[in-house]
Amino acid sequence: MRNTRSEENYLKAIYHISDQGAVKVSTNALATRLMTKASSVTDMIQRLSEKGLVNYMKYQGVRLTPEGERVAIKIIRKHRLWEVFLVEKLNFSWDEVHDVAEQLEHVRSEKLTAELDAYLGFPTHDPHGDPIPDSEGQFKPSQKVVLAEVDPGSVCFCVGVVDSSSKFLRYLDKNGINLGTQLKVLSKETFDDSMTIKTKEKTKVISNLIAKNLYVIIN
């Protein structure tokens, strides 16, 4: 009753795609996300279906069973706990954690997960503002919102981006906005929804397009 690393990755991917609104997850969506071919996906979902981890009907896409969801949430819990560890204890920055957490999440040990959780003080959210399921699989909703939704007067800090194109990341860099940067929303223009924000260094105006692509957590 134990899953391979690859099976775990598929379950996690199905969970995440479902989480973004899909009731049934298509073969192609999975292939894209997992950077593999559709035929490989078909192979694997048939295996997962036989194991009772997904509901699958040919050509109709796939959905996690309760058991499959349980497994997926356990992996996500481990992934996010390790991210907290890497950032808080080992000086990893926002963009360095993912690959490593992706490996650590597959380490199998109930005790390890439980002790790590305790060691970190039972965190409820990871460095990206995403919720960490507790040992029962329960979790609070995400704390992150796009900057465009923050009300004037609020102070928040950057935890991620929607559009991760290098063009956008260069823009942010040029404007002194990094992950972790604190900022205060001073005002919002009703005409074009542009915002005036204040960072430690200076005050600047950003367009709504920018504000919609930046995830923040409100303090």
Next chain:
Amino acid sequence: MRNTRSEENYLKAIYHISDQGAVKVSTNALATRLMTKASSVTDMIQRLSEKGLVNYMKYQGVRLTPEGERVAIKIIRKHRLWEVFLVEKLNFSWDEVHDVAEQLEHVRSEKLTAELDAYLGFPTHDPHGDPIPDSEGQFKPSQKVVLAEVDPGSVCFCVGVVDSSSKFLRYLDKNGINLGTQLKVLSKETFDDSMTIKTKEKTKVISNLIAKNLYVIIN
């Protein structure tokens, strides 16, 4: 130029068997250690040989090349660092660390290893008294000795066993000797090499057979 988990396990096994005195490591020795079949070992050794990680001649056993040794030492370094982490930070006991460290040692990230090392304060020895290679692969000799070799008057603590049969472990348990137990050698009988030792609780006499099967680190 990147090795699979299985390849890493073979290299580590070859290193450990060599470390116990063997110049050439036999196929069977590897099969026993890795709990696999001799034919599987032959398969793998041939692959490692093609990769330049071992020197191999049919029927003559195998030896690590300098490159193979470098890889093996890196894995051992990671294994032992994780053992320190598990014991010192996550309350793992002596016998619980191995399986988990065995998984963690394969996580690939230079930064992770370096930061973990620093976080733990650059330890030179793991909880079993075995040396931890530094980032250059250099290490001090093992600190552990069998209790039988400890001079009267010395204080030491248990870090492991030679014979890990449950019969022996039960004996230790019954006599209040656990891993981590502090003890002082009071005297040694020249006739049968039995020893009088003192633990926190009481003073007792143990035979040479027992003393030869218990690893300790001298304080």
Next chain:
DNA sequence: AAAAATATTTAGGCAAGTCTAAAAATATTT
């Protein structure tokens, strides 16, 4: 030094997980 025992390798097979190319089903256009 031949025979017997043991160790090692080869040959052929299997499961997981991937791929390409082709076939089949579904969705979209016209």
Next chain:
DNA sequence: AAATATTTTTAGACTTGCCTAAATATTTTT
């Protein structure tokens, strides 16, 4: 609703890492 495009599945192949059974070397015994 027929034609076209897209998506999904099947078929067949490859690699890794393991297995069993048989063949071949080496070592030990007599």
